[in-house]
Amino acid sequence: xxxxxxxxxxxxxxxxxxxxxxxxxxxxxxxxxxxxxxxxxxxxxxxxxxxxxxxxxxxxxxxxxxxxxxxxxxxxxxxxxxxxxxxxxxxxxxxxxxxxxxxxxxxxxxxxxxxxxxxxxxxxxxxxxxxxxxxxxxxxxxxxxxxxxxxxxxxxxxxxxxxxxxxxxxxxxxxxxxxxxxxxxxxxxxxxxxxxxxxxxxxxxxxxxxxxxxxxxxxxxxxxxxxxxxxxxxxxxxxxxxxxxxxxxxxxxxxxxxxxxxxxxxxxxxxxxxxxxxxxxxxxxxxxxxxxxxxxxxxxxxxxxxxxxxxxxxxxxxxxxxxxxxxxxxxxxxxxxxxxx
Amino acid sequence: xxxxxxxxxxxxxxxxxxxxxxxxxxxxxxxxxxxxxxxxxxxxxxxxxxxxxxxxx
Numbered sequence: 001x002x003x004x005x006x007x008x009x010x011x012x013x014x015x016x017x018x019x020x021x022x023x024x025x026x027x028x029x030x031x032x033x034x035x036x037x038x039x040x041x042x043x044x045x046x047x048x049x050x051x052x053x054x055x056x057x058x059x060x061x062x063x064x065x066x067x068x069x070x071x072x073x074x075x076x077x078x079x080x081x082x083x084x085x086x087x088x089x090x091x092x093x094x095x096x097x098x099x100x101x102x103x104x105x106x107x108x109x110x111x112x113x114x115x116x117x118x119x120x121x122x123x124x125x126x127x128x129x130x131x132x133x134x135x136x137x138x139x140x141x142x143x144x145x146x147x148x149x150x151x152x153x154x155x156x157x158x159x160x161x162x163x164x165x166x167x168x169x170x171x172x173x174x175x176x177x178x179x180x181x182x183x184x185x186x187x188x189x190x191x192x193x194x195x196x197x198x199x200x201x202x203x204x205x206x207x208x209x210x211x212x213x214x215x216x217x218x219x220x221x222x223x224x225x226x227x228x229x230x231x232x233x234x235x236x237x238x239x240x241x242x243x244x245x246x247x248x249x250x251x252x253x254x255x256x257x258x259x260x261x262x263x264x265x266x267x268x269x270x271x272x273x274x275x276x277x278x279x280x281x282x283x284x285x286x287x288x289x290x291x292x293x294x295x296x297x298x299x300x301x302x303x304x305x306x307x308x309x310x311x312x313x314x315x316x317x318x319x320x321x322x323x324x325x326x327x328x329x330x331x332x333x334x335x336x337x338x339x340x341x
Numbered sequence: 342x343x344x345x346x347x348x349x350x351x352x353x354x355x356x357x358x359x360x361x362x363x364x365x366x367x368x369x370x371x372x373x374x375x376x377x378x379x380x381x382x383x384x385x386x387x388x389x390x391x392x393x394x395x396x397x398x
Contacts, residue, residue, distance in 0.1 A: 250351060269350060269374030 002325065003030045005063055007085065008072035010034040011182045013095055015046040016314035017070050022053050024318065024332035026325065029055065031063050038062075063088060070317055071096060074181075079117040091140050091324060093317050099124040099143035100210050110206045127320040129329070130154060130260055131214060136323045144320065147312025148173040148223060149210035151234035154263060154287050155304035158256035159238065160215040164248060165300060169238040171211060171221040176228035176278075179308045198225040231278030232312055236302045246293040249300060253291060261330050262311060262319065266290045276305035283307060284337035285315035285330075307337075346386055350374045357384055 006017045009032035021029045032042050034057035042055040060081070063069075069089035071078045079098040086092055101107045102122070104115040115121065125135045127144035131153070136142065145153070152171045159165045180188055187193075201223040211219040240249070250267075257263040267290040268274045276288035287306040293299070306312050315333055322329050343356045353371025357378070365378045366389055375389035 247352065265371075267351070267372060269369075269372050271373060274373075 001026060001028045002067035003028050004068045004070065004321075005029075005031040005033060005066045005089065006070045006072060007033040007060065007063075007081075008074070008077075009042065009057060010037050010045050011072055012178050012309055013313045014070075014072040015049075015182075016309045017072060017095075017317065018042060018046060018049060018053070018055075020314055020318045020332055021070075022049065026327055026331065027321075029053070030066060031055075032057050033060050033063060035059070060084070065089070067091065068093060068321060072314075075111065076113060079115060079120075082117050082120060086141075091142070091321075093127065093142045093144060093320060094124065095144045095313055095317055097146060097206055099141070100126070100145055100149070102213060106209050106213075110204070110209045126214065127316060128153060128214065129316075129319055129323055130257070130263060131157065133323060136320055137326070139320075139324060142317075142320050142324070144313065144317045145210055145214075146207040147179060147232050147306065147308035148175060148205065148221070148234055149207035149214075150312050150316065151232050151287060151304035151306050152207065152211040152219065152221070152236060153214045154289055155234055155236045155302040156211075156215055156217075156238060158252040159249065159300065159302070160217055161256075162252050164241055164244045164252060165217070165238040166241060167217040169215075169217055169219055169236055171208070171219055171234055171236050173205070173207075173221060173223045173232065173234045174226045175223060175308060176231045177225065178229050179232070179312075180225075193225065193227075195227060196225065197227075199223075200225050228278070230282050230307050230309055231305070232308045233276065233278050233303065233305045236300075236304075238300045238302070240293070240298045240300050242298070244298075245295055249291055249293055253289065257289070262286050262333070264288050267292070276303045278305040278307065279341060280339050281305060281307050281310075281337050282341055283310065283335050285310045285319060285333040285335075286337065287311045344384065346384060348372065348374070348376065349386055350376075350388060355386065 037057040038059045043050045068091040069085045071094045075097045078096040107115045124141045124143040125139035127142045205221045205223045208221040266288040275290040291302045342359045348369040351372035376386040377389040379387045
């Protein structure tokens, strides 16, 4: 058993981490750090954990040494605290945006502030098992990507890495309200969100930079908030290189994801769920990917769907932990989702 | 006994239980399309006719 700490445990991602880690057979969750609720019961904030734990939230100063620290903090907070957590934990798995971008100048452009721990940027391994599995086996610093970025990367990576598409692509992302976090605000009032399809980032979404980094192409993203609590669906529009046909696209996806435990190819001809649909992935760690090709126009459309709090956050972080520890990759992550829901 | 064939839609492998019957419908596990066995000896698969869905086109 290893001893783990969740920092920022009162948020949605923190709550999902606790849910997964408390049920994980190789993990003892020893502390749930919250600056807002120290001393309060965890299941008061995360009622789905009633009877699963008697943990109380604690302050960061109360945490002693542990094996692994998960940082589910607000953006910019993790890099300010990173030295503290590196000193206390053998592995740090960061779920903020602070170490996702490899270039501090790109960070400043997308996050609007200077990076304050530039000396550590290169030390973090991107937490994308499908791209960096071998590096993750020995990584002590892991940066888990953003939810929309994860979907966007998995949607196009098989084509981009094989040079089957032109080096620019557009990503149309839809996301549920939990992606905005657990902090109340006027933009998240039910009266504002309900029924809305709000284009909140027509250009310049932060995850755009992550997608460009991992795919090696110029990605442009538009993000829309939709009527859902959980879920991300990213639709990618790209142009196929000359002579690339449907068969080559299909082969690229199959070869790339054949042995991936959490990526499923969904491009079906029948049924109500022919293409990736986040609704049926709620609570699961799967990312479903699909594609369609207009051969005459040379146009490729790929689709990826996931639960933003799972494969887009906490679930993916636990998958990275499993890889780092040499455990079965699916340990503690076997929930298949619900239908109907 | 089963024999393995190639789906004409997605090129995934499709298993057919033998003995197969002419006009029998099988489903491809890769793309979930319905396939009709249009010939025997050797078996030949073709896309089965399907009703289109319309969600607001």
